[in-house]
Amino acid sequence: MIEPVSEDTILITLAPAIDDTLPARIASLVDSFRRAGFHWLVDMVPSYTTLMVVYDPMLIDFRQVTAELRPIIHRLSTQAHTAELKSRLVELPVYYSAETGPDLQWLASESGLDCEEVIRRHSSVEYRVHALGFAPGFAFMGQVDPSIAAPRKTTPRKQVPAGSVGIANRQTAVYPQVSPGGWQLIGRCPTRLFDPTNLSLLKVGDRVRFTPISREAFLAAGGELIS
Amino acid sequence: MSWLEVIHPGVQSSVQDSGRRGYRHHGLAAGGALDLISFTWANKLLDNPRHAGCLEIMLGGFRAIAHGSLRIAITGARTSVTVNGEPVEMWRTLNLNDGDELAISHSAHNRLIYLAVAGGLDSPQQFGSRTVVVREKLEGRGPIKAGDKLVLREPQRKVPSREVPAHQRPDFSSEVVLGLIPGYQYTQFQRSDILRLTTSGYTVSDQSDRMGFRLQGEALDCPPPGIISEGIAHGSVQIPGDGQPIVLLNDGQTIGGYPKPGVVPILDCSRLAQQLPGDRVRFELCDLATAQNQRRLFELHYQNTRWCQNGQALEWL
Numbered sequence: 001m002i003e004p005v006s007e008d009t010i011l012i013t014l015a016p017a018i019d020d021t022l023p024a025r026i027a028s029l030v031d032s033f034r035r036a037g038f039h040w041l042v043d044m045v046p047s048y049t050t051l052m053v054v055y056d057p058m059l060i061d062f063r064q065v066t067a068e069l070r071p072i073i074h075r076l077s078t079q080a081h082t083a084e085l086k087s088r089l090v091e092l093p094v095y096y097s098a099e100t101g102p103d104l105q106w107l108a109s110e111s112g113l114d115c116e117e118v119i120r121r122h123s124s125v126e127y128r129v130h131a132l133g134f135a136p137g138f139a140f141m142g143q144v145d146p147s148i149a150a151p152r153k154t155t156p157r158k159q160v161p162a163g164s165v166g167i168a169n170r171q172t173a174v175y176p177q178v179s180p181g182g183w184q185l186i187g188r189c190p191t192r193l194f195d196p197t198n199l200s201l202l203k204v205g206d207r208v209r210f211t212p213i214s215r216e217a218f219l220a221a222g223g224e225l226i227s
Numbered sequence: 228m229s230w231l232e233v234i235h236p237g238v239q240s241s242v243q244d245s246g247r248r249g250y251r252h253h254g255l256a257a258g259g260a261l262d263l264i265s266f267t268w269a270n271k272l273l274d275n276p277r278h279a280g281c282l283e284i285m286l287g288g289f290r291a292i293a294h295g296s297l298r299i300a301i302t303g304a305r306t307s308v309t310v311n312g313e314p315v316e317m318w319r320t321l322n323l324n325d326g327d328e329l330a331i332s333h334s335a336h337n338r339l340i341y342l343a344v345a346g347g348l349d350s351p352q353q354f355g356s357r358t359v360v361v362r363e364k365l366e367g368r369g370p371i372k373a374g375d376k377l378v379l380r381e382p383q384r385k386v387p388s389r390e391v392p393a394h395q396r397p398d399f400s401s402e403v404v405l406g407l408i409p410g411y412q413y414t415q416f417q418r419s420d421i422l423r424l425t426t427s428g429y430t431v432s433d434q435s436d437r438m439g440f441r442l443q444g445e446a447l448d449c450p451p452p453g454i455i456s457e458g459i460a461h462g463s464v465q466i467p468g469d470g471q472p473i474v475l476l477n478d479g480q481t482i483g484g485y486p487k488p489g490v491v492p493i494l495d496c497s498r499l500a501q502q503l504p505g506d507r508v509r510f511e512l513c514d515l516a517t518a519q520n521q522r523r524l525f526e527l528h529y530q531n532t533r534w535c536q537n538g539q540a541l542e543w544l
Contacts, residue, residue: 005410006490007518009460018455030252043251045458047482052458054251057519058526131456133482136254136363140456177364196353196365200253 002069004062005052008042012051012073018142023128024087025076026051027205032072040065046204047131048140089207092174094123094165095218096187099225103150103184107167111147121145122186123210127172129202137176137194139202144172156182161227163188165210176200187212190223229295231329231344231377237288240371241359242350245278250354251481257461258358259477261437261500262339263493264397265303267529269343272300272320272389277529279347280357282377287334289342293323297379298345298386304337304399304501319390320538337399337501346381360478362438389538399501402428405474406495406513407464411487415451416466423447424488425510429472433504437478439465440499442508446470456484462491464510472510474499492518494525 001013012029015022026046033044033053043054055065096119098104108115127141134140149170157180160166164175166183175181176193189210193201202208213221233240243266246259260266260283270279287306301308301317308315309330315321323329331340350357351367359368371377407425416424429444447470458481459465465473465485474491475483476499491499492513499508532541 003410004408004515006408006460006462007492007515007522009458009490011411011457043249043257045251045481047457048455050455050457052460054460057522061519062515131482132252132254133456133480134254136365138254179364194253199250199255203252 002066002073008057009052009054010062010065012053012069013049014051015049018048018130020128020143022049023130023205027087027203028076029073030204032076033069036072038068045133047133087205087207089126089209090202091209091211092189092191093213093217093221094187094189094210095213095215095223096122096165097215099227100188100218101165101186102227103153103166104186107148107150107184107186110150113147118148118186119212121148122167122172123212127208127210129204129206129208130171131204132200132202135176135179137200137202139173139193139200139206139208141172141208143170146170150184152182153184156180160185161188161224163190163223165189188218188223190218190221229293229297229379229383231291231293231297233289233291233371233373233375233377234328235288235290236371236373236375237284237286237331239285239361240289241283241361242280242348242357242371243283243359244280244357246358246477247354247356251458254481255354256360256363256478256481258356258360260341261477262303262341262497264497264525265339265341265501267525268318268391268396269300269302269341270347271529272302272318272391273298273343273345273386274534275343275345275347279343279380280350282342282348282371284331284340284342285338287331287340289331289340291329291377293325293327293329295325296383297323298383299323299329300343301331301340302343302391303340304334306334306336306340307332316390318396320386320388336503338503339501344377344379345383345386346379349378349380360437362478387534387538389534392540397498397501399498403498403502403506403508404495405491405499405508405510406518407489407491407510408513408515408518409489411457411463411489412451412454413488415486416447416488417449420447420449421488424472425512428507428509431499431502431504431506431508435504437476439473439475439479440502442472442474444471447472451486453484454486456482459483459487460490461493462496463487464489464491476500492521494521
């Protein structure tokens with residue numbers, strides 16, 4: 001479904017609910033639009049079930065945008081699984097601990113597990129990047145095992161250290177920079193998720209796996225323990 | 228080369244152009260001048276490129292010294308401007324000579340003042356733009372500080388004396404009418420809530436900044452629940468649980484999960500961005516074609532007009 005939302009923006013909705021095949025489908029849509037080389041294309045914002053497209057209203061109008069995008073959307077909807085093969089796997093090391101994950105203990109007792117089991121469940125699943133937003137390079141990944149899902153904190157922290165790995169409901173994410181935030185923190189990743197030259201490490205459609213690492217390995221990889 | 232030395236930056240001043248294009252999928256805001264109308268006129272007065280960098284000065288209280296001679300233009304919120312203590316006019320070209328002191332008073336009526344220099348300001352570009360999005364806390368990109376040098380992109384050429392014709396200057400003093408293009412979750416809102424939104428007025432809250440403007444007034448009774456996060460268009464009207472609208476502007480988040488009854492056209496966002504806490508605004512339904520037409524006329528006017536010889540009017544090419 002394609003709808004206008006503003007004078008220079010349309011919203012393409014692919015499905016009414018989140019499912020794990022959507023990130024790959026949306027990523028291949030982004031790819032195809034970009035490859036088509038539309039001179040009027042300004043920006044694309046993929047999210048869980050939608051793709052927002054910003055166009056230059058001096059070059060095209062809503063009707064024509066729809067007419068040009070519709071055949072591409074149609075073609076891709078009939079060959080969704082080819083995209084599945086091309087998606088990239090990114091491994092992110094995480095030092096799970098009380099000193100880097102102030103909510104790890106709380107999450108464990110809340111879910112009736114011990115810390116090791118929370119870590120095992122968080123790191124044994126392959127996640128999908130569903131959306132980017134909130135802050136530069138902040139990737140929303142899903143879905144965590146229901147047993148370790150946890151609501152956001154009622155009062156967000158004023159300052160969450162860069163690299164913090166958090167859980168909010170069935171989503172997980174790494175904070176790319178220091179920022180306020182309400183996710184339950186369970187560890188920290190030494191990998192930079194955003195820098196001004198290479199931009200965001202992750203993009204919608206990527207597969208992600210977290211690998212537990214030791215304190216030493218975390219420090220050796222440039223991780224910082226400040227809180 | 229001439230430059231401006233900042234003595235007092237004011238509450239918050241930053242270099243802005245028309246913002247980033249094509250970086251929102253990295254989670255980067257578009258940024259850019261909040262009041263596109265005043266920004267555009269400042270550049271037009273000096274025959275600058277459409278996207279040239281200007282200084283966006285929030286609430287005035289700005290002072291700077293000229294080093295070398297400069298041609299400048301000041302537009303936006305009504306306030307008093309002096310050069311070496313002598314009053315000068317806004318919305319027209321001005322010459323500064325070496326050692327001149329430019330002072331822009333606090334603005335009591337509106338929010339944003341734009342200072343353009345002939346050829347545009349030079350400042351580091353990142354992601355294809357000179358915009359400074361303070362909330363992203365990216366290294367080396369913050370607001371202007373006292374002592375900063377504002378460097379120019381090119382030697383100062385002579386610009387004839389010009390002023391924006393009175394009837395073409397935006398009027399920020401009367402109640403602002405915000406167009407609302409129905410979209411996103413419009414149909415999920417109750418009819419009575421859409422009526423409430425478009426018939427009761429709102430006031431600008433003091434919790435308003437470059438990310439978005441919070442409005443206060445009659446709360447919507449029963450907004451739809453949160454939605455799956457989706458891309459946020461410039462000007463999107465978010466209705467959180469308390470039923471009070473938030474209009475998202477240039478530095479807003481790229482995605483979000485609050486329901487939205489529609490989007491305010493960019494030119495109306497410019498008028499909104501000029502309002503101070505307590506100022507009145509109201510929404511009025513507006514169709515997409517009208518919003519697109521207004522935007523195109525605005526852009527075409529910039530691209531396809533030139534100043535008449537006397538500098539008092541513009542003519543179409």
